[in-house]
Amino acid sequence: MKGYRAYFLNKLLWLLVTFVFAFLLNFTLPRLMPGDPVAAIVSRLAQGMSNSTGMKEVYEHYAALFGTNKPILDQFFLYVVNVLHGNFGESFSQFPRPVADIIKSSILWTIGLQFPAIIVGWIIGNALGAIAAYLKGGFDKVLLPVSIFISNLPAFGMAIILLVMFGVDLKWFPTSGGYGFDLIPNFSWNFIWSVIVHYQLPFWSIVLIAIGGQAIGMRSMSIYELNADYIKYSRFMGINDRKIIGYVFRNAMLPQVTGLALSIGTMVGGALFAEIIFSYPGLGYTLYNGILGQDYPLISGATLIITMMVLIANFAIELLYGVIDPRIKAAQAD
Amino acid sequence: MKNTLRQVLHSGKFMVGFVILLTILLVVLVYPLIIKDSPLGIIGQGTFFPPGIYVSTYDSLNAPKQYTLLLTDAAAKRIANKMSNDDRLAMKEWLVADGVPASEIDVTKTASLLDLWEKNYDPKKNIPGMIFAKVRYYQRVNTSVQGLLSTEGAIIASKNAQTGALEQASTINQSDYVNLSQVANVRVLPLGTDNFGRDVLTELIRATGVSLEIGLVAGIVATLIGLSLGLLSGYVGGMVDDVIMFFTNLFTVIPSIVLLILISFSIGQDQRGAFTIAVVIGFTSWVWTARAVRAQVVSLRNRDHVNLSKLSGHSIVHIIIYDILPYIASYVVMALILQISSAILIEAGLSILGLGPRTTEVPTLGLMMNWAMIYQAEILGKWWAYFPVLIVIALITFSMNLMNTGLDQVFNPALRD
Numbered sequence: 001m002k003g004y005r006a007y008f009l010n011k012l013l014w015l016l017v018t019f020v021f022a023f024l025l026n027f028t029l030p031r032l033m034p035g036d037p038v039a040a041i042v043s044r045l046a047q048g049m050s051n052s053t054g055m056k057e058v059y060e061h062y063a064a065l066f067g068t069n070k071p072i073l074d075q076f077f078l079y080v081v082n083v084l085h086g087n088f089g090e091s092f093s094q095f096p097r098p099v100a101d102i103i104k105s106s107i108l109w110t111i112g113l114q115f116p117a118i119i120v121g122w123i124i125g126n127a128l129g130a131i132a133a134y135l136k137g138g139f140d141k142v143l144l145p146v147s148i149f150i151s152n153l154p155a156f157g158m159a160i161i162l163l164v165m166f167g168v169d170l171k172w173f174p175t176s177g178g179y180g181f182d183l184i185p186n187f188s189w190n191f192i193w194s195v196i197v198h199y200q201l202p203f204w205s206i207v208l209i210a211i212g213g214q215a216i217g218m219r220s221m222s223i224y225e226l227n228a229d230y231i232k233y234s235r236f237m238g239i240n241d242r243k244i245i246g247y248v249f250r251n252a253m254l255p256q257v258t259g260l261a262l263s264i265g266t267m268v269g270g271a272l273f274a275e276i277i278f279s280y281p282g283l284g285y286t287l288y289n290g291i292l293g294q295d296y297p298l299i300s301g302a303t304l305i306i307t308m309m310v311l312i313a314n315f316a317i318e319l320l321y322g323v324i325d326p327r328i329k330a331a332q333a334d
Numbered sequence: 335m336k337n338t339l340r341q342v343l344h345s346g347k348f349m350v351g352f353v354i355l356l357t358i359l360l361v362v363l364v365y366p367l368i369i370k371d372s373p374l375g376i377i378g379q380g381t382f383f384p385p386g387i388y389v390s391t392y393d394s395l396n397a398p399k400q401y402t403l404l405l406t407d408a409a410a411k412r413i414a415n416k417m418s419n420d421d422r423l424a425m426k427e428w429l430v431a432d433g434v435p436a437s438e439i440d441v442t443k444t445a446s447l448l449d450l451w452e453k454n455y456d457p458k459k460n461i462p463g464m465i466f467a468k469v470r471y472y473q474r475v476n477t478s479v480q481g482l483l484s485t486e487g488a489i490i491a492s493k494n495a496q497t498g499a500l501e502q503a504s505t506i507n508q509s510d511y512v513n514l515s516q517v518a519n520v521r522v523l524p525l526g527t528d529n530f531g532r533d534v535l536t537e538l539i540r541a542t543g544v545s546l547e548i549g550l551v552a553g554i555v556a557t558l559i560g561l562s563l564g565l566l567s568g569y570v571g572g573m574v575d576d577v578i579m580f581f582t583n584l585f586t587v588i589p590s591i592v593l594l595i596l597i598s599f600s601i602g603q604d605q606r607g608a609f610t611i612a613v614v615i616g617f618t619s620w621v622w623t624a625r626a627v628r629a630q631v632v633s634l635r636n637r638d639h640v641n642l643s644k645l646s647g648h649s650i651v652h653i654i655i656y657d658i659l660p661y662i663a664s665y666v667v668m669a670l671i672l673q674i675s676s677a678i679l680i681e682a683g684l685s686i687l688g689l690g691p692r693t694t695e696v697p698t699l700g701l702m703m704n705w706a707m708i709y710q711a712e713i714l715g716k717w718w719a720y721f722p723v724l725i726v727i728a729l730i731t732f733s734m735n736l737m738n739t740g741l742d743q744v745f746n747p748a749l750r751d
Contacts, residue, residue: 014583022588029593030600148739152731154679156686156703157724164712175713265589272591273683277707291599291688299599303592310589 007322015315022307026300027079031072088301093293099301102286107305109178110282114271115313117203118264121210126256128211129218130249133226143215151212155270159205159277166201173201176279202278206271217259221252254325261317265310272306338664341744348740354733358726362543371533373540373697377521378531381709382716385526385534390519395490397512404509412508413482414444421475425451428472431461451479526718528702529709534718541697542726545678548612548691548698549730552677555616557670560623565654567624568631575628582624590618594680598689608691608698611684615677623669630662664745668738675734682727699727 042059070078082088088099128147132140150158167175179185180194225231225248234244272284279285283302290298342348371377422441430436432454441447457473487507491500514520525534567578585593597614598606634640634657643657678699684690685700686707693701702723706712711719 018584018587021584022592025588025593026596029596148735149728149732152675152735153724153728154682154731156683157728160712160720160724164717168713168715262586265587265591269589269591269683273686276686287595288687291595296599299595303596307588307592311587314587 004322008319011315011318011322015311018311019308022311023080023083023304026304026307027076030296030300031075083304088304089297091290091295091298093289093295093298099297102298103283103301103305106282106286107309109280110275110284111309113199113202113275113280113282114206114268117206117271118210118267121207122214122256122260124207125211125214126218126253129215130222130245130252132215133219133222133252134245134248140219144219147212147215149212150208151216153209153212154273155205155209156273156277158209159202159274162201162205162208163277174198175201178281198278198280202274202280205274205277206267209270210267213263214256218252218256221255222248225252254321257317257321257324261314261321264313264317268306268310268313338744342741345740345744347736347743351733351736351738351740354729355737358542358730358733359546362539362546365536365539369536371536373537374532374694375536376531377533378527380531381527381529382711382714382719383523383527383531384716385524385718386522388521388523389514389517393518394512395506397516399513399516400506401511401513402507402509403511408508409485410445413448416482417444417479421478422447424471424475425479428461429454431464432459448479448483451476525722526716528719529705529711534702534722537697537702538699538722538726541699541702541723542730544608544696545681545699545727546674546730548608548615548681549674549678551609551612552615552619552680553670553674555613556620556673556677557623557666559617560620560669561627561666563620563624564627565631565658568628569635569650569654569658571632571635578624579628582621582628585618585621586625590621590680591683593618594684595687595689598684603692606690606692608696611681611691612677615680615684616673619673619676619680623666623673626665626669627662630665631658634658634661664741668741668745671734671738671741675731678727678730699723 042055042062086100088103090096091099091102094102125147128143132143153161163175166172174180174197178195178198179191180198183191183194185191228251231244231248234247272282272287274280275282275284276288283306287299287302287306289295290302419441425447426436426439426441429439429450434450434454439447439450455472455476457476461469485508487505487510489505490503492503493499494501523533523535525538528534528537563578563582567575567582594614597618598611601610601614640653640657643653648656681690681698682700682703685698685704688704690700690704691698703720706716706720706723709719711717
């Protein structure tokens, strides 16, 4: 158990470091760009305003809000203090609603949609990949090109195809929203059913994309393992097939877990597009609305939260990896 | 080298992907030579004209020669074309209310439906429970059906210059035809027009070209950064390795889409050209190449031939170019192919978010998707505005990945079937 604690502390430190760095990027990237960001925002806001004192007032308001009139170090501390208090400023496009409030109302939708979908897609994809590697022949010949094709569809492409097929043509599922537009969120059966129905299309579009990529990875991992010497040796020993598959699956699985940790950011990024296509009330759609409304505080807040979600998910997977891979405990115990 | 090339050319997967990509490239290069329209020229007034052949009505009236063709089914086709689905259902409703069994009525068979209507409809008949507005509606339907059944031609009139009165210039009979080749203006729009009234096919082919360019630039930038960082980190080792790997690991876990959104939003709409976007994409997607190159270089660093080269006093640059690069060249080519295809996908994603290249200069595949989405082509059923774009994106990335899988199987014999 001692070995695992060292591993845990190491990963926790890494989480903190990446978080600080992501935070720095979120702060500096918009400020690195040439020109005065506040002037750009004000010029967008003040389109059609002819009163120059009014414009000056708007400018000064936002300059004070972001603290751009102060030295860069002060700005940074202001930003840190604000974020630590959960204060991301007020949204431009939904003024005067605070950004924190908008994010709070959308984050649960995103977590509820994306993480189950990614995990289900990952499990099904790995199972299919392993089966293809083991059976070879016809199943493999069909599965491989199909998964390559699916995993090459852009994330929004799969969402659009599902939307058109099942939402517009067959009318089995609604095409947008997280629940019926005529309902108010409450705990009635009516509402829960509506949420379930609205959940299906975004969910399956994320799952299908994940299946394609994972199946390809798992297939080649399993082929590597099936050709490994220890498998040939076990075959000569006459160990039964079931047991061998157990070994192969476990060994091929470990890199796939690492792969999930490394690609969770990309997968979450892709899933954001499913939300946008289906107008699902999660962070992706919020971010999209922020971009459409040139809503800088909302974009900045949403990207920071998305990054945090990904980093925490990554951390969780690595902790899990530490538990299932015996080599890590062994390595740390030395 | 020669042998490897032959193996590559014998790989089925690689060749299929290569042929698809080559076909796309050829179309992109050849099409503008034949059809010289501006890809962003607005030709249609209105949104989403369906695909088809558009014949100038004015020119077909003034065609040099009118032909008379007596075709037996012409009238039936004309009527079938003109009767809307709503009218058909309304007619069926009346007939059922009148007492005709519903099983006898087939709204898709125009002839039998009209027959039943002619036989049964009586404007004076009072159907119990039918409101007056509905009765009037059926009378209008009946009038329009009678109009459809008339065999008279249409009259073309022209204005008299002096009196301003209309004078009959000619009549067009229902059996008059023109030869399509004699009509001055015929425009084929194989994929219709988009929301701005632009020819989708011309636009799509130009967009494919621009997207491929974006992919190539982004892929080269990403591969160059990844390759140099990977070589440096793997070969030099020590502190340099630690620092580079720290940043590589950092950028692997921080989602690149977040960086892309922040950067392209900050650049601002005016500064975002296709080239800028390509460079930004390149700068955010080098991590995988760097990791993999480093791993390979670390395993090569202490091989005998490298040590021998060191002993002979070759410089680091010489060792990297002659002793290390040839071993990882195949990998770098594969990484480049993957980077290109993923850059095309990333550009499309960014554009859908509204953060793509500036919209006024060139179309890209992502921008076309973005326009179609904004105008809700998918909800309205205007498939030609978005589906061909999706197909092209999928074909490009599919062909590149197929090439990559093929190369992988050539260079990694363990993966062969």
